[in-house]
Amino acid sequence: MVSNTTFPSYFLKERADADVAAVQARLDAALFKQAIAPVLGITRRYVGEEPLSPVTAIYNRELAATFGSAIELIVVPRxxxxxxxxxxxxxxxxxxxxxxxxxxxxxxxxxxxxxxxxxxxxx
Known part of the structure; x- marks a missing residue:
């Protein structure tokens, strides 16, 4: 679940600037943590490891940092x-x-x- 509105860099992949992607990823992660997860009762989120995509690695890193202990992040190996x-x-x-x-x-x-x-x- 990634939003094109809050994290457009995810959909640009190779053309995405890493610093911009990190800011957008933090915004997307915060929105998920604060607005989506509580409403849906989500306490665990699964994401895929993507060794060929630096943007996905940034996203996974920012999800982990933003979620802390509030939401368990499970990264499924590729x-x-x-x-x-x-x-x-x-x-x-x-x-x-x-x-x-x-x-x-x-x-x-x-x-x-x-x-x-x-x-x-x-x-």
């Missing part, structure tokens, strides 16, 4: 296969090359079946 990060970009590249063996290694069996079926039927 899936790695043979030391490489599994990402949607990597899956799309394998699909574009019709490298179905790689696609099959990177996604759940059900997802692979759906992708393969759609590619066969031109959807």
């Amino acid at each position: 899936l790695m296969i043979d030391g490489d990060v599994v990402s949607a970009t990597r899956v799309r590249a394998a699909m574009a090359q019709q490298d179905w063996k790689t696609v099959q290694q990177l996604v759940y069996p059900e997802v692979y079946q759906e992708i393969k079926e759609r590619s066969t039927h031109g959807n």
